[in-house]
Amino acid sequence: MRSTYHTGFIQFEKYLIVGLLNLFFTLAVYFIFLKLLNSHYLTAYSISWLAGVLFTYIINFIWVFKPEKQLVFRTRLTKYFIVYIASFFLNFFALKLLTEKTEWDPLVVQIFILPIIVLINFFGMKFWSLKRDEVPDES
16 A cells, blocks of 8 residues: 555646646647637637636546546536636736736746645645545555
8 A cells, every 4th residue: 555645746746747738738729719710819718728627627536636436527526616716816816916016027926826826726636626535445
């Protein structure tokens, strides 16, 4: 049986891989809606963001955290979405506040904020939205 620390580290590595895949996935969806379907850029962003949340929910559920044997959308998806919405607003307001107070380039500020947001999302998913109800047998 693996240690909790080792399992958490493996989950975090997988979570980062999912995040990287999501970057390419959401950019592809954004490109399709923006350039091929001629949608407004904010509409394209909104659709790509929602598609990314659903995409990462499915992959994080079945590959990273595995809270249940079968993919479910009951309350877990709602909790998952709440984590993402909370981190979105936290990021939004931190970016606004720090950019205005420091007068730094918003890109630089976002680069500093992003690791914190990634950790908040990871722990929100691991310990709340995708938390295992019981420890599965790993034999």
